[in-house]
Amino acid sequence: MPDATCYAQVTVTLPLSGPYTYLVPDHLRPHAAVGSRVLVPFGRRTVTGYITAFAPPSKKMRVKKIIDTLDPCPLFTPGMVPLFQWIADYYIAPMGDVIKTALPGGLNVVDRQVVSLTTSGTRAADDPACPEAEKELIDILGSTPVPLKQLLDSEPPIPRSLIKVLENKGWVTVTRELSTARARAKMETVAEAAAGPLPKKGVTEKRQLLLDFLRVHGPTARADLNRKLPSAKSTLGPMVEMGLIHLSEDRVERSPLGEEIVPDTPPSLTDEQQQVVSTVSAQLTSGYATFLLKGVTGSGKTEVYMRLVEDALAAGKTAVVLVPEIALIAQTDRRFKARFGDRIAVLHSGLSDGERYDQWVKIAEKRVSVVIGARSAIFAPLTDIGLIVVDEEHDGSYKQESGLRYNARDLAAVRARMEGAVVLLGSATPSIQSAWNARTGKFKEVLLTKRVNQKPMPEIEVVDLKKYKDLPGIHTFLTPRLVEAMTQTLDRDEQVLLFLNRRGFSGAPICAHCGEPLKCRHCDVSMTFHKGVNAFRCHICGYFEPAKTHCRICNGHKIKLLGSGTEKVEEAVKDIFPHKNVARMDQDTTARRGSLLKILKGVREKQVDIVVGTQMIAKGHDFPDITLVGVICADTALNLPDFRAGERTFQLLAQVAGRAGRGDKPGRVILQTYVPDHFTIGCAVDHDADAFYTQETSFRRALAYPPFTRIILVRIADKNSGRCRTAAQKLSGLLWERRPDQGIAIMGPAEAPLTRAMNRYRWQILLKGESPSAMKKMITDALAAFRKEGGFSGVSISIDVDPYALG
DNA sequence: AGCACGCCGACT
């Protein structure tokens, strides 16, 4: 019986816009809904797709059938389809890519060609007459089939003809095989005692034991049963056969192991907090609005978020809380878990594919009403969203910097507008963009001006690094003034935190003979020496070079380890304070699961006196006994060729400074810099956010940068440097031809600040204008013309709308 | 993306 659900519009997870129309077979109808993940035939392949609508084909055409539906429930809500469409338009991306980016990873099922050995093939290898090349291929295939693509792309490549030859001889076969998705529901077998009388015989003592166990404990998973009652391993089978025990398959949730969390009691709010909660809460039932919460560090923003989430739930709505990835790894979610218990789901990068899938399904099945997570949690499949919180809204990690380069903070407003929800952006140092939106009335501003503990902001002392530049070695950075302040602090039995934006030991290794920097073979950057692994490493591509290396220019063997990273500072600090415990906190010491928690615990329990760390120490940890924060060099980010350099530096300094004096004792900050008179540094020192925003805003206006214009960055990359440049010039020409007389500026093409990464040369073209739609039309048209051009088949072009870093 | 079709250079 044809009805509305007879035909499904399916978007396949390929870089295609789609959708494609498929027939929904009767037996799949109950499982087919908007958001369902389906397996469909596509060309001569089988691929994964998602139902985005139900509608018959627009014209008479051959329509294929959906092969299967893949999950217990749809993975996104119908309300999210317009969001995906918006993203596809705004970021100039195919719908298939949008959906693939939005949903958890590891879900794609695709078929591929695999080559397998036949029995006669196995025998052929023993034949001495068998040519060497054929023998090699047979060896590679061994006992397990190998994907065709893997053979063709291997080094050295296996010629397609060789495979054809063996296929003709009947030694190998090429077949299509479905790859299994990495993430899927986990099932387990559950045993349950059947009702009814027992037979007179066949029920041995051990079998009776099993039956009793199940009657007492109720249905039990087989794995549990085997553990708690080992004899079940042998007794279960016969009892099932006798019909006395039933087995069934049940879906189980994998949950990441974590410490038990004690429910908390909400503290009472300060007047200011109460004021903010009432203002925002009043909006929860009146449709879309975005609030910008400016709250100094320590003013209790998190408590405000939690109250508002509670209010949203009370109004029968759901809520999403976005936090920076780093904060999540450091367990910011614990406070939310303590408050919301099993009503909350957590999404972050530390989860395995399976765990993330289970959290996702839990959200989709409405078994939770709050989601906390990093960037991608903006795509949580919640219905009836009432509130979206974006904590530390200025944080760069909300911008995805690969593939589809979306900004979750911006999408929060888009999704909220579509679903009639309220957005709360929170930060001590809002982005210039958001601050401006508040100024113009696009956002409503709410304020927390007082710290909860009533403590004043820490005092910041500036140390001019120029004065110490002739001191030996690391003392140019561990200046006498800093060491003195550290000594005083440690003598009071308080803790010190040293912030440095570079990991590793030495970030600028150079040849001692000729002065040539030691660079990566694949990228145009210096290698970083890591003492921990005793080797050089490229931070772009991971390329590894043993410590015993030589200069590529003069073959010299002595490498000078210039430039200071966290490892070098850690070592020097241990040297100066031999009786103090020093912990290092950076990507290298926290890579292993749980290692960060261990360090944090050490700091909390005061087994650690001095922490040396990168960015990640700046977020979310509240250590009352850290009373001195040392910023080793405040200018590192200030000199980057990026219009946001000042903004980022100010935000970072304010945040790092906020780590000092979180407890009862007053905090102090030593800020070292080569440019003590720089405006940005001065504002950070004076805690004068207003001055900084005023000045920075007028700078942006004068130079026509965001928020006064929109920027789109077109990135061109290719293995061949000449072709990359030619492609960039060609594309630039095509853009110029399509440039309207006014309103859009084209800058470039120019080499990217990082000229070469992973053996690909990089160029970029920057577009600046007031109308993003006009710029996008230009780009789409120029891109279409560029693709017709020919000769640029391997060149990759990617478009970054509203780039965060111009790198 | 991946797979087929099709059009040109170099090897039997």
Next chain:
DNA sequence: GTCGGCGTGCTC
């Protein structure tokens, strides 16, 4: 003459 290189176009 064929084989196989890759540029072009399509996938419900």
